[in-house]
Amino acid sequence: MNIYDISKLAGVSTATVSRVINGFDNVKPATRNKVLSVMASQGYTPNAFARGLGLNTMKSIGIMCADSSDMYLAKAVYFIERDLREAGYHCILTCTGYNRDSQRQALSSLMSQHVDCIILVGSTFIDKDNKNNKYIYDASSTVPIMMLNAALEHKGIYCVLCDDYTATQTATLDLIDSGRRDILYLFNSYSYSAEKKSSGYRSAFELRNMTCDERYLQFFNGSSQDIEGVCSFVNNLHEKGLNFDAVLASDDFLAVGALKYAIRKGIRVPAELSVIGYNNSILTNCSEPELSSIDNHLELLCQNLVKICIGTLSGESMPQKTVFGGELVHKKTTLRIEKE
Amino acid sequence: MNIYDISKLAGVSTATVSRVINGFDNVKPATRNKVLSVMASQGYTPNAFARGLGLNTMKSIGIMCADSSDMYLAKAVYFIERDLREAGYHCILTCTGYNRDSQRQALSSLMSQHVDCIILVGSTFIDKDNKNNKYIYDASSTVPIMMLNAALEHKGIYCVLCDDYTATQTATLDLIDSGRRDILYLFNSYSYSAEKKSSGYRSAFELRNMTCDERYLQFFNGSSQDIEGVCSFVNNLHEKGLNFDAVLASDDFLAVGALKYAIRKGIRVPAELSVIGYNNSILTNCSEPELSSIDNHLELLCQNLVKICIGTLSGESMPQKTVFGGELVHKKTTLRIEKE
Numbered sequence: 214m215n216i217y218d219i220s221k222l223a224g225v226s227t228a229t230v231s232r233v234i235n236g237f238d239n240v241k242p243a244t245r246n247k248v249l250s251v252m253a254s255q256g257y258t259p260n261a262f263a264r265g266l267g268l269n270t271m272k273s274i275g276i277m278c279a280d281s282s283d284m285y286l287a288k289a290v291y292f293i294e295r296d297l298r299e300a301g302y303h304c305i306l307t308c309t310g311y312n313r314d315s316q317r318q319a320l321s322s323l324m325s326q327h328v329d330c331i332i333l334v335g336s337t338f339i340d341k342d343n344k345n346n347k348y349i350y351d352a353s354s355t356v357p358i359m360m361l362n363a364a365l366e367h368k369g370i371y372c373v374l375c376d377d378y379t380a381t382q383t384a385t386l387d388l389i390d391s392g393r394r395d396i397l398y399l400f401n402s403y404s405y406s407a408e409k410k411s412s413g414y415r416s417a418f419e420l421r422n423m424t425c426d427e428r429y430l431q432f433f434n435g436s437s438q439d440i441e442g443v444c445s446f447v448n449n450l451h452e453k454g455l456n457f458d459a460v461l462a463s464d465d466f467l468a469v470g471a472l473k474y475a476i477r478k479g480i481r482v483p484a485e486l487s488v489i490g491y492n493n494s495i496l497t498n499c500s501e502p503e504l505s506s507i508d509n510h511l512e513l514l515c516q517n518l519v520k521i522c523i524g525t526l527s528g529e530s531m532p533q534k535t536v537f538g539g540e541l542v543h544k545k546t547t548l549r550i551e552k553e
Numbered sequence: 554m555n556i557y558d559i560s561k562l563a564g565v566s567t568a569t570v571s572r573v574i575n576g577f578d579n580v581k582p583a584t585r586n587k588v589l590s591v592m593a594s595q596g597y598t599p600n601a602f603a604r605g606l607g608l609n610t611m612k613s614i615g616i617m618c619a620d621s622s623d624m625y626l627a628k629a630v631y632f633i634e635r636d637l638r639e640a641g642y643h644c645i646l647t648c649t650g651y652n653r654d655s656q657r658q659a660l661s662s663l664m665s666q667h668v669d670c671i672i673l674v675g676s677t678f679i680d681k682d683n684k685n686n687k688y689i690y691d692a693s694s695t696v697p698i699m700m701l702n703a704a705l706e707h708k709g710i711y712c713v714l715c716d717d718y719t720a721t722q723t724a725t726l727d728l729i730d731s732g733r734r735d736i737l738y739l740f741n742s743y744s745y746s747a748e749k750k751s752s753g754y755r756s757a758f759e760l761r762n763m764t765c766d767e768r769y770l771q772f773f774n775g776s777s778q779d780i781e782g783v784c785s786f787v788n789n790l791h792e793k794g795l796n797f798d799a800v801l802a803s804d805d806f807l808a809v810g811a812l813k814y815a816i817r818k819g820i821r822v823p824a825e826l827s828v829i830g831y832n833n834s835i836l837t838n839c840s841e842p843e844l845s846s847i848d849n850h851l852e853l854l855c856q857n858l859v860k861i862c863i864g865t866l867s868g869e870s871m872p873q874k875t876v877f878g879g880e881l882v883h884k885k886t887t888l889r890i891e892k893e
Contacts, residue, residue, distance in 0.1 A: 249593035254586050273645075280631065284835075287627035291620065294648050303666065305613075306646040308634050326643065440838040469839045476841045495624075498780040499809045499839035501816045 223251040272302045274522070275323035277316070278334035281308045283437065285464075285492050285511070289334045289361055292515035300523050302329070311337055317348045330356055330522050336363035336405035357525045359518050362509075363405045364534060371525060373518040373535045375509035377406045380539025381413030382420070384461055384489050384507055387541055389421050391548040393459035393487055397450070399443070399471065400463035401433045410463045410491070428455065433467060443470020444477070451478075458486060465490035465497055465506055472500050472546060488546040502545035509539040563591040614642050614862070615663035617656070618674035621648045623777065625804075625832050625851070629674045629701055632855035640863050642669070651677055657688045670696055670862055676703035676745035697865045699858050702849075703745045704874060711865060713858040713875045715849035717746045720879025721753030722760070724801055724829050724847055727881055729761050731888040733799035733827055737790070739783070739811065740803035741773045750803045750831070768795065773807060783810020784817070791818075798826060805830035805837055805846055812840050812886060828886040842885035849879040 220227040225244060232240050233248040240248075274297055278286045294304045305328060309319040316338055323331055331352065338360075339346050346365060352358055353369030364372040388396050398414045400407055411430060418425040431450060435442045447460070447470060462468040468490030472482060480486050482502060490497055493508035517535055524531040543549065560567040565584060572580050573588040580588075614637055618626045634644045645668060649659040656678055663671055671692065678700075679686050686705060692698055693709030704712040728736050738754045740747055751770060758765040771790060775782045787800070787810060802808040808830030812822060820826050822842060830837055833848035857875055864871040883889065 246594050250590050253589035253593045276646075281621070281634065282628040282631035284624060284627070287624070287631075288622040290646075291622035291627075291648060294621065294646055298647065303662070304646050306616075306630075306634055306644050307638065308631055322643070438835055438838070440835070441843075466835070466839075473841050495778055495780070495806070495836070496839050498778070499836050500841070501813050503781075 219248065219251055219255065222255065223248045273326070273328050274302050274304050275326070275328035275331040276304050276306050276334060277309055277319055277323065277331065277338065278306070279309055279311050279316075279337045281306065284494055284496075286335050288511055289515055292512050293332060293334065293361075293519055296516060296519035297522070300519070302523075309338075313345055320348060320352055324352060324355060328356065329526055330359060332359040332361065332518065332522065333363065334361050336360075336407070337402075339363050339365055339405055341403075341405060341408055357522070359522050359525075361514060361518055366533070371518075371521050371531060371533050371535075373514050373521065374406070374537070375514060375539050376536050377409040377509065377539065378413040378416070380507050380509060380541070381410040381461070381463075381491075382417045383413075383539075384541045385414050385417030386420065387547070387550065388459045388461065388487055388489070389417060389423070391487065391550045395457040396429060396459040396461055397447075397455070397457040397471075398430045398461050398463075399433055399447070399467040400430070401435070401437070401467060402463065407463055414461065429457065433470075437464065437466045440466055440470045440473065443467050444473040447471045447474040448478075460486065460488045462488075462490050465492050465494045465504065468504050468506065468546075469496050469500050472502075472504060482546050483548050487548060489541070493542050497544065505544045505547040506542055507539050508542050510537055513537060559588065559591055559595065562595065563588045612642050613666070613668045614644050615666065615668035615671040616644050616646045616674060617649055617659055617663065617671065617678065618646070619649055619651050619656075619677045621646065624834055624836075626675050628851055629855055632852050633672060633674065633701075633859055636856060636859035637862070640859070642863075649678075653685055660688060660692055664692060664695060668696065669866055670699060672699040672701065672858065672862065673703065674701050676700075676747070677742075679703050679705055679745055681743075681745060681748055697862070699862050701854060701858055706873070711858075711861050711871060711873050711875075713854050713861065714746070714877070715854060715879050716876050717749040717849065717879065718753040718756070720847050720849060720881070721750040721801070721803075721831075722757045723753075723879075724881045725754050725757030726760065727887070727890065728799045728801065728827055728829070729757060729763070731827065731890045735797040736769060736799040736801055737787075737795070737797040737811075738770045738801050738803075739773055739787070739807040740770070741775070741777070741807060742803065747803055754801065769797065773810075777804065777806045780806055780810045780813065783807050784813040787811045787814040788818075800826065800828045802828075802830050805832050805834045805844065808844050808846065808886075809836050809840050812842075812844060822886050823888050827888060829881070833882050837884065845884045845887040846882055847879050848882050850877055853877060 216227050216230050220230045230248055233245050278290055281287050281290055297304055307319045309316040349358060350367050353367055358370045360372040362374045364374055415425045433443055433446055460471040468488050472488050475482050475486050490504045490506035493506040497504035497506045521531045556567050556570050560570045570588055573585050618630055621627050621630055637644055647659045649656040689698060690707050693707055698710045700712045702714045704714055755765045773783055773786055800811040808828050812828050815822050815826050830844045830846035833846040837844035837846045854877060861871045
């Protein structure tokens with residue numbers, strides 16, 4: 214069944230059928246209805262749109278991300294879109310911001326577009342206390358939900374994440390074992406993965422029978438663009454009497470700000486101060502010396518997420534939770550531990 | 554006309570109509586065809602998909618960008634998606650890579666999805682010699698094409714860009730007028746906007762009755778992630794006997810690499826060497842001292858592009874070419890010129 218068959222059955226030219234399909238105005242209502250009726254009765258699917266009309270799927274995937282200009286999230290969207298496109302899907306991207314109401318609305322808008330699956334990029338879409346996650350549970354009864362770097366246990370929800378807890382614990386242990394005692398922990402979010410990181414930091418002290426001093430966990434309440442602000446923030450902590458010989462940060466930009474503080478103060482890195490970031494982004498290569506950072510293997514996570522997404526849509530049974538380990542990448546702001 | 558009316562006319566339950574609309578399998582073919590015929594004859598549009606079937610538009614916009622993990626392009630996509638979403642459009646994002654065949658294929662794939670408009674983000678989609686641009690001209694006869702940071706003169710093509718030529722000229726003049734004579738120009742692309750920048754660099758020497766030494770235009774053939782590579786590249790130029798007292802770069806990452814070279818060599822910035830980047834991205838704030846850079850007002854460009862897009866789709870007459878000026882933002886790697 215092609216456009217030629219439809220034109221014969223409807224008794225009009227193929228040009229007219231094409232005009233109807235393409236939604237041009239220059240077709241009489243009666244003719245338009247005749248063509249549409251023939252198309253409907255023959256189950257004819259002229260294009261991707263028509264397939265959405267109850268006959269097949271659009272092969273479209275909704276991607277939600279809080280802020281696609283965030284370097285980390287942008288990379289995730291890039292990897293996910295690339296692999297989905299290769300598999301023949303197209304992606305509808307929605308940037309939701311960090312407000313829960315906007316996120317809820319974005320999800321429902323994607324649902325109304327009848328996407329095959331919705332991918333939540335980043336951990337800002339869920340609440341730790343599980344109070345406001347119903348909108349995701351509800352959606353998962355209609356379409357599969359894939360989550361990157363967050364986890365909810367529920368039918369229809371598939372999660373791929375880095376073990377941020379262990380990665381942060383490992384980095385903290387590395388600092389402790391290299392002789393650091395006063396490790397400032399900088400963070401800028403209370404999201405799902407941010408909480409895992411803080412817990413990992415705390416757990417390291419326990420493992421070494423040390424006490425974690427809560428004054429050393431410091432929340433930076435500013436934009437990820439504001440590296441100068443981080444620098445002042447760290448300087449201020451120092452001036453208020455907080456002494457530290459290491460900085461561990463939940464994001465590279467925080468670590469870059471701390472390193473900037475050290476350079477300006479003439480503090481030798483890593484001899485006097487160790488600094489470790491998170492994400493191993495390009496920011497770590499901009500600073501001099503280059504920043505050690507935790508790599509959470511974003512590309513690997515995204516590739517796996519897409520595999521699970523496609524498998525699920527093909528009716529295969531896929532794992533609901535997939536966890537990868539992170540890796541501390543030593544560059545030039547950490548001391549190497551002498552192996553015995 | 555609603556789902557209830559359709560169910561009465563087709564003599565089936567609303568649940569059945571709903572099943573047909575949602576593409577569930579548990580409907581007899583004869584019943585399905587009856588419902589589809591009634592829907593077609595009544596011009597009933599149950600949802601966004603159905604509106605695509607020649608009755609209305611999907612209110613969807615295709616966005617093409619070579620690489621959404623590129624920081625600059627990612628920001629552009631973010632601004633464009635944000636403003637389009639506010640105007641009630643959803644965005645289908647396609648990352649094409651830099652290969653022309655893939656770009657051509659991506660464009661045709663978006664066309665087959667019947668998007669209302671296609672936005673080309675970045676200047677890698679067109680050839681300077683206008684030889685391989687036919688695929689864009691062809692598309693523009695079906696849907697409006699919006700171009701960010703590139704320009705083609707053709708009916709149906711709308712361009713919003715920064716005057717990279719004048720911005721680069723201004724920065725070069727600033728360096729010359731602050732006493733610099735040997736200005737290394739680093740670039741990493743031969744795209745439309747890259748060519749404008751190179752020409753702007755050359756033109757500054759002419760304006761000051763100086764000769765532009767072509768050895769000072771140096772192409773870095775590497776990834777934008779490879780800041781260490783840029784550092785070696787610049788060091789290598791120096792070792793081969795090229796002397797320079799300023800570096801102007803077509804992208805911030807190149808300038809960061811050059812600055813890294815200076816810091817390692819103990820060259821004082823800006824006393825002995827001035828450095829200027831392009832894009833005024835977060836990379837300029839990571840380095841110490843912070844990089845001076847050309848800001849091409851990306852958010853403003855994107856806001857205007859979306860306005861023109863929406864205006865065009867509403868049938869308004871919109872400008873086909875909109876050009877904004879760039880701005881040299883002095884931070885800590887340039888000398889201030891004494892005003893007389």
